[in-house]
Amino acid sequence: EQGISLREVLTEFDRDIDEHTTLVAHNLDFDKHIILAEIAHLGDLDLVRKVLAMPEYCTMKKSVNVAKIKKSRGGYKFPRLSELFYHFHGREFQNAHNAQADVDACVKCYQKLTGLK
Incomplete structure (x- = not known):
């Protein structure tokens, strides 16, 4: 009911990762799995490749x-x-x-x- 579409979120995410060098999260494996599944569901294989190529930093593991x-x-x-x-x-x-x-x-x-x- 409120908010923006997943496609809009992922478009913003795509812009964000163009401006940053490292993918950072707490429990990155979990977040990355969810994000990649949603990107793949929308069929944006270029963005999938971009995310997979990014250096990562998991604050939980580190x-x-x-x-x-x-x-x-x-x-x-x-x-x-x-x-x-x-x-x-x-x-x-x-x-x-x-x-x-x-x-x-x-x-x-x-x-x-x-x-x-």
Whole structure:
């Protein structure tokens, strides 16, 4: 009822990836699978190839040995985005599981992990 069509979203996504060098997400494998399925469903194979060719950075995987959240059977678990944000900022982030809030939190965690500002 509200919002924009998937085709419009993917057109904007295509423009965004033309302006950026790395695909970044928390649990990138999951997000990438969903995005690629939707792009393929619309038949945009050029965009599929473009996404597959991009360098990737998964904040969830890259932060295992940074957040150091112990698993019950030893080792460290993949931190949830909220746990990683708390690790870096000492506070919860507002509106978790709201798309824009999650993006903002992921960006802040990515910046901490990579030393970028």
